[in-house]
Amino acid sequence: MDWCSWLSKTSLEHSLVHEYALTFAHNELVQDDIVYFNHEFLQSMGINIAKHRQEILKLAKKEKKSRSSRNHILGLIVAIKQAKKLLPERLNMWTCRQGSISNFAVAPLRNYSTRWKAAMLKRNTKLATAKQETPRVVHNEGMLKRLKGMQCFKT
Missing domain, CATH: 1.10.150 (DNA polymerase; domain 1)
Structure with missing residues (x-):
């Protein structure tokens, strides 16, 4: 030193x-x-x-x-x-437990975005078909009077 x-x-x-x-x-x-x-x-x-x-x-x-x-x-x-x-x-x-597989397989992460998109597309399709099939029902009396006043509803 x-x-x-x-x-x-x-x-x-x-x-x-x-x-x-x-x-x-x-x-x-x-x-x-x-x-x-x-x-x-x-x-x-x-x-x-x-x-x-x-x-x-x-x-x-x-x-x-x-x-x-x-x-x-x-x-x-x-x-x-x-x-x-x-x-x-x-x-x-x-x-690891005895008798189990010692090597682990890594599972890929699930891609929920594609599942979500598919579910939304299915929902929108159901809504579109439901709109086409069911007639519109008017529950408002004021609106019903206006519709009766139009020529297409006159009998």
Whole structure:
């Protein structure tokens, strides 16, 4: 790990960054060791000023948070992949019974628009024939008087 670039994210002076980076490299620390940083650990390596340890620990805390959020995202991705694999198996297990056909045929969706059009055409045909066969009955007396007044209804 490049300890100089990592420590340069702190507010420490450049000379201190270089010194502490050499200390971390001399102690053969790697990036995974950041999780174990605490005041006692840093002091045992020779970082005696508390403010410097505090700055390094702030940076280590940020690193831990970013790592944990990455781990959560990776865990979520793994869970999604496992679910994609297991879901068809579980659905197949729930829907198939012993002795039944294991392969399912996908039935095409019914097209109800053609059925509806045919039913409407049949209805309209019935209405048209009913209109032609039945005579009109006038129930309104005022209309009946007007019709009798016309020459075609006079006897």
